[in-house]
Amino acid sequence: MNSIALKMLVGDRAKYLGMIMGLTFASLLITQQSAIFTGLMARTFGAITDLSYPDIWVMDPKVQFIDDIKPLQDTQLYRVRGVDGVDWAVPLYKGLLKARLENGNFQTCIVFGLDDATLIGGPPEMVVGRLSDLRRAEAVIVDEVGSRDKLARAPSDGLGPKIPLAVGDVLELNDHRATVVGICRVTRTFQSQPVVYTTYSRATTFAPRERKLLSFILAKAKPGEDPERLCGRISRATGLAAYTRDQFKVKTMSYFLKYTGIPINFGIAVVLGFIVGTAIAGQTFYNFTLDNLRHFGTLKAMGAAAPTLLRMILLQALLVGAIGWGLGVGVASLIGYLLRNSELSFKLPWQLLAISGSAVLIICLSAAVISIHKVLKLEPAIVFKT
Amino acid sequence: MDSRTSQTAPGTAPSGKAAVRCRGVVKIYGGGSGRVVALRGVDLQVEQGELLMLVGPSGSGKTTLISVIAGILDQDEGDCRVFDQDLRKMPSREKTRYRGKTIGFVFQSFNLIPTLTAVENVAVPLLLNGWKRSRAIQRAGEVLDRVRLADRSRSLPAELSGGEQQRVAIARSLVHEPRLIVCDEPTSSLDQDTGQRVIELLREVAVREDRALIIVTHDSRIFKFSDRMARMNDGRVVEVIDLRKTA
Ligand SMILES: Nc1ncnc2c1ncn2[C@@H]1O[C@H](COP(=O)(O)OP(=O)(O)OP(=O)(O)O)[C@@H](O)[C@H]1O
Ligand SMILES: [Mg+2]
Numbered sequence: 001m002n003s004i005a006l007k008m009l010v011g012d013r014a015k016y017l018g019m020i021m022g023l024t025f026a027s028l029l030i031t032q033q034s035a036i037f038t039g040l041m042a043r044t045f046g047a048i049t050d051l052s053y054p055d056i057w058v059m060d061p062k063v064q065f066i067d068d069i070k071p072l073q074d075t076q077l078y079r080v081r082g083v084d085g086v087d088w089a090v091p092l093y094k095g096l097l098k099a100r101l102e103n104g105n106f107q108t109c110i111v112f113g114l115d116d117a118t119l120i121g122g123p124p125e126m127v128v129g130r131l132s133d134l135r136r137a138e139a140v141i142v143d144e145v146g147s148r149d150k151l152a153r154a155p156s157d158g159l160g161p162k163i164p165l166a167v168g169d170v171l172e173l174n175d176h177r178a179t180v181v182g183i184c185r186v187t188r189t190f191q192s193q194p195v196v197y198t199t200y201s202r203a204t205t206f207a208p209r210e211r212k213l214l215s216f217i218l219a220k221a222k223p224g225e226d227p228e229r230l231c232g233r234i235s236r237a238t239g240l241a242a243y244t245r246d247q248f249k250v251k252t253m254s255y256f257l258k259y260t261g262i263p264i265n266f267g268i269a270v271v272l273g274f275i276v277g278t279a280i281a282g283q284t285f286y287n288f289t290l291d292n293l294r295h296f297g298t299l300k301a302m303g304a305a306a307p308t309l310l311r312m313i314l315l316q317a318l319l320v321g322a323i324g325w326g327l328g329v330g331v332a333s334l335i336g337y338l339l340r341n342s343e344l345s346f347k348l349p350w351q352l353l354a355i356s357g358s359a360v361l362i363i364c365l366s367a368a369v370i371s372i373h374k375v376l377k378l379e380p381a382i383v384f385k386t
Numbered sequence: 387m388d389s390r391t392s393q394t395a396p397g398t399a400p401s402g403k404a405a406v407r408c409r410g411v412v413k414i415y416g417g418g419s420g421r422v423v424a425l426r427g428v429d430l431q432v433e434q435g436e437l438l439m440l441v442g443p444s445g446s447g448k449t450t451l452i453s454v455i456a457g458i459l460d461q462d463e464g465d466c467r468v469f470d471q472d473l474r475k476m477p478s479r480e481k482t483r484y485r486g487k488t489i490g491f492v493f494q495s496f497n498l499i500p501t502l503t504a505v506e507n508v509a510v511p512l513l514l515n516g517w518k519r520s521r522a523i524q525r526a527g528e529v530l531d532r533v534r535l536a537d538r539s540r541s542l543p544a545e546l547s548g549g550e551q552q553r554v555a556i557a558r559s560l561v562h563e564p565r566l567i568v569c570d571e572p573t574s575s576l577d578q579d580t581g582q583r584v585i586e587l588l589r590e591v592a593v594r595e596d597r598a599l600i601i602v603t604h605d606s607r608i609f610k611f612s613d614r615m616a617r618m619n620d621g622r623v624v625e626v627i628d629l630r631k632t633a
Contacts, residue, residue, distance in 0.1 A: 001513050004502065011501020298497045301458050303486015303514045305479055380458035383497055384449045384570045 005312035022284035023324020026277030033273035039345030046187035054218035071212035090115035113203025129182025146194020289371030321364035405598035411464035426621035442618030490559030492569035549580035
């Protein structure tokens with residue numbers, strides 16, 4: 001009877017395509033909305049993602065997220081290095097500094113100061129130049145988006161496109177001369193300012209004079225050492241907070257979730273996408289069964305037992321569900337791919353595929369269950385009605 | 387099965403063993419103010435080897451009665467046995483299986499599945515009885531041949547005329563060799579000639595010694611094909627005419 005079930009399903013082309021389209025749309029809506037939400041959330045910890053080499057972030061216990069800078073004493077670095085199980089530990093400066101542009105305008109930049117010796121914490125991808133160029137005098141590396149837009153020079157005639165900041169150009173950071181030696185690419189974050197990399201010692205000379213300038217200590221566990229347990233030892237030994245990279249990502253994201261209203265604002269859109277998608281998909285499949293109710297009744301009269309009908313309906317639901325889900329995910333991915341260079345935040349990890357797959361599955365199964373209920377309740381005597 | 391050798395011609399005495407035996411069957415639809423007593427104590431016996439036509443005015447309970455006989459509707463009172471089986475007492479799964487094996491249906495509106503070809507529609511009862519698809523299709527093709535539709539076996543119902551659709555439905559009703567076939571107004575959506583030919587065909591292929599055929603009809607032009615006629619009125623069988631005796 002499986003072949004009969006499939007023929008009933010695909011036999012009416014128009015209805016079948018309508019159903020597939022409904023489910024595709026539902027799956028697209030669910031996948032797309034949650035992928036954007038995931039992408040948006042991943043932006044909160046973009047800076048942590050870019051810093052993939054260290055396992056452990058050490059900071060002031062009051063720090064709540066990556067952009068929340070509460071500087072430490074330089075001496076803390078040595079205390080962290082002294083903790084048993086720490087392979088190495090390096091300083092990281094992170095701060096907002098004013099850059100003065102050629103035209104006299106000011107632009108705030110996110111400045112990272114990397115350990116002078118190792119340059120650990122550099123950008124994930126260089127577009128022009130090399131990271132080691134930072135060792136040259138006055139050297140800074142700026143991010144591509146910033147160099148093209150906020151740090152770009154106005155064209156001489158006042159018309160036409162802006163002239164991007166390029167290697168060899170000079171800018172002033174907090175009244176200190178800086179020379180661009182490279183252009184890099186960074187993961188997008190919620191901060192829209194240009195990102196500037198330099199060495200730790202130079203960053204501290206750029207920064208306004210303060211007693212403490214050390215933002216984070218980045219550490220690596222010795223091979224075989226469990227980073228989570230090491231975090232515990234570091235905080236006990238130093239009184240600082242220590243998190244693994246993933247823990248710090250979660251902490252940062254939680255902060256945004258809790259204090260920025262993003263989840264409630266965007267979450268509603270996601271939930272709405274879910275509801276609308278569910279309604280469409282469920283409705284389409286339920287309609288299909290209703291349209292076929294008479295035929296199911298005929299089958300029932302002719303001796304189709306409940307398990308047979310159940311199997312037929314489930315098979316139909318699973319098939320359209322699978323096709324609709326696949327197409328929806330495909331279209332969502334295509335949109336994400338086509339807009340990959342835009343400001344669209346789109347992240348489609350496998351977990352999300354599993355979630356949207358389960359959602360479509362649940363939708364189809366629920367629609368099937370309602371339909372099955374209707375079919376099983378059906379008086380086979382209706383077959384004699386015209 | 388070869389119908390030609392075992393066919394019971396009109397006038398041949400039925401075997402005398404009961405295919406269906408109903409005693410005091412009562413069926414009530416709904417409750418309260420919407421309560422309708424559709425059957426008010428029906429007594430009826432259908433013999434094996436006969437074609438019984440059930441006639442009577444609209445609303446007299448014909449459809450209700452054959453639904454009870456075919457086990458797709460439970461009566462409220464009385465006793466109804468099909469080949470000595472009390473369907474109402476069977477657990478519903480067993481009843482469904484029994485129906486699938488023992489009873490064939492022909493409906494006024496054919497009730498073919500529109501997305502299946504003629505031969506697939508005919509194969510459905512076999513598939514429901516657990517036949518392999520390829521064997522079922524082959525057998526269905528043979529039966530379509532018997533109703534002279536072999537050349538249309540790949541057509542969809544919508545591509546067939548009303549008479550052809552009803553012949554497909556007849557093929558479907560007997561493909562699994564059920565012992566009882568019930569038909570509700572099988573000719574009323576067909577024109578006169580087509581209707582006659584369909585009943586002739588049904589009589590030819592379905593009436594056999596150990597089987598029975600019940601046809602509900604309003605169509606006086608086909609009365610002559612029946613062995614006996616039971617007339618219903620207001621939920622009762624009020625008269626049974628034996629056409630073999632009167633002939
Ligand atoms: N599902 C139902 N619910 C309520 N009443 C019903 C139902 N089915 C039939 N009836 C009523 O039961 C009575 C008998 O109906 P039935 O369909 O058996 O008559 P019939 O002899 O087949 O009529 P017709 O020749 O018009 O087909 C009618 O009064 C009808 O209105
Ligand atoms: Mg009727």
